[in-house]
Amino acid sequence: MRKLGFLTIGRFDVDHPGPGIEETLQVIERAEALGFDSVWLRCRHFQPGISSPVAIMAAATQRTSRIELGTAVIPLGLENPVRLAEDLATVDILSGGRVNPGVSVGTPMLYDHYKTALYPESHDVQDFSKERVLRLLRSLRGEPVSDFEGVIGIEQFVRQVQPHSPGLAGRVWYGGGRESAIWAGQQGINYMTSSVVSTENISEGTESRDFATIQAEHIDAYRAHHPEPGKSRVSQGLVVIPTDSASDDQIRRYREYAASRFERTKSPQGARGMLFSPDYVGTSDELADQLFAHAGFTRADEVTFALPFTFAPADYNQIITDMAQELGPRLGWQPSTTHQGRAS
Structure with missing residues (x-):
């Protein structure tokens, strides 16, 4: 495994x-x-x-010097891709790439409840397709988005989004099911998996597949359609909670948390057949054995383990340590x- 991160x-x-926010x-x-x-x-x-991960990343650039800062994920339905490109490029330059x-x-989730506030005159004609990602990529790559270039008075104008941060477009990630994996591969962008997969493309009558197998199939499909699979980046995301230094009370609460969410892992949920992964709780030796037996994990060389909801700061500190x-x-x-700096 090359890279370790958490969400x-x-x-x-x-x-x-x-x-x-300070926490x-x-x-x-x-x-x-x-x-x-x-x-x-x-x-x-x-x-x-x-709600504004770019703003949080901007603040983090001034407190860190090395660690990569990612978003998982920004829903582009609430964003203007050109304006977002300006913000992302600015923060990327501040961070040193x-x-x-x-x-x-x-x-967007619950769109009907705020669509008139977000898009007062165009909420019914907004294009929420993958074209929004392509608009963002074009802006980040430095392709022209304006048809004017020149000087007005003392002000200079160019055709491209400013500032331009070389290499940022190559660090864009996209997640989703098998079709999204194929599309991300075709675009040559990075592929992010999570603790939920879609089973909607699995034909009836075929052998039942568990979460790990489906996730592995999505990763394989991504790499099969990537123009340079050797350079492709895939990140696996699961809820993984090591308990090596946890107290008895923490272990009890962690296991109760995982148990409370286990029922949804038994069968696909909703119209798209979303299948959730179980949460993993145990010592690092136990977790390593489970992950090395996980078909999705063995396909990825980067991980982004998700921190659970509702835990206390001391819990998160123990988990990431x-x-x-x-x-x-x-x-x-x-x-x-x-x-x-140093950890203590």
């Missing part, structure tokens, strides 16, 4: 958001000190969580030695 939800108190920034600092390769921010709108934008498309110091080395990973 944080960045929750905060609705009435007092400051401490929670997210401290988690990123802690991750760099522990030698993690990346931290990813979950984007959540109209919830007490990270460490931004990894993960994006998604489709009609055990990830870096216990689980990671058992998976063949070693922490970076180029970071600044």
